[in-house]
Amino acid sequence: MTGARPARPGRRSAGLLLFRHADGGLAVLLGHMGGPFFARRDAGAWTVPKGEYQPDEPAWEAARREFQEELGLPPPDGEAVALGEVRQTGGKIVKAWAVEADLDPETMVPGTFTMEWPPRSGRFQEFPELDRVAWLDLERARAVIVKAQSAFLDRLAEHSG
Numbered sequence: 051m052t053g054a055r056p057a058r059p060g061r062r063s064a065g066l067l068l069f070r071h072a073d074g075g076l077a078v079l080l081g082h083m084g085g086p087f088f089a090r091r092d093a094g095a096w097t098v099p100k101g102e103y104q105p106d107e108p109a110w111e112a113a114r115r116e117f118q119e120e121l122g123l124p125p126p127d128g129e130a131v132a133l134g135e136v137r138q139t140g141g142k143i144v145k146a147w148a149v150e151a152d153l154d155p156e157t158m159v160p161g162t163f164t165m166e167w168p169p170r171s172g173r174f175q176e177f178p179e180l181d182r183v184a185w186l187d188l189e190r191a192r193a194v195i196v197k198a199q200s201a202f203l204d205r206l207a208e209h210s211g
Contacts, residue, residue, distance in 0.1 A: 061142045064113035065100025066125055067133065067202055068151045069210070070185070076210055078191050078203065079153060081120065081180030084160065086167055089181075096194040098146050098202060099180065109145045120179045122159030126151035133205045136198040144199065148206045155183040 068079040080096040082088065088095040101116030103109060110130070117125040130147040137143050160178035167175045188207060192200050 061102055062105075062109070063100045063102050063142060063144045064109040064116060065098040065144065065146045066113050066117045066130075067098045067146050067148045067206065068126065068153055069148050069206060070150060070152050072185070072187065075188060076207065077185040077187050078206070079155070079183060079185055080191055080195060081183045084178035084181035085163070085165065086177070092194050094194070094196055096186075096191070097180075097196050098144070098199055099183075100144060100146065101179075110147065113145070113147055119161045121153075121183065122161065123153065123157060125149070126153065131206070131209050133202045136201050138196060138198040146199075146202050148202070148209070155185065158183050 069076050071077075079099070081099050082092075083095050083097055099117050099120045100113065101119060103112030103116075114125040117123070126149055128149045128151055130149050133146040133148055135143055135145045158180070160180050162176045162178055164174050164176050167173065167177075186194070188203055191203055195203065
């Protein structure tokens, strides 16, 4: 899920942050959250591909499942670097792992969600979980990622240092 709906305390998400070495440093693969709330936003509208999981599901398995659901692509194999957890503004706890890989964003087939739009209209529309995915250098990523998730970028930079 993208976070397009208000977070409820106790919700947990897990995700994979892909990274690659590019000219001048690291680049990370982030997704722009789909749906009407984020359509015209850039700052704070990009996220690690992630999704919610239940307490009885291992977070690592959920991260891989959600990657597949959100991007329509199998999660890459490779060494996983644990990036820990962050608590987002709405209370959601996000756990992430970094995996080095080189994926072509053009091959993405996003998952979708349905919501009532416009609000209280009685009409339900389908929106992509992520409406675009891009490789961003760390400076650009820090400028647009969900604020709490910037800690993942810092932890990745420390690990790759």
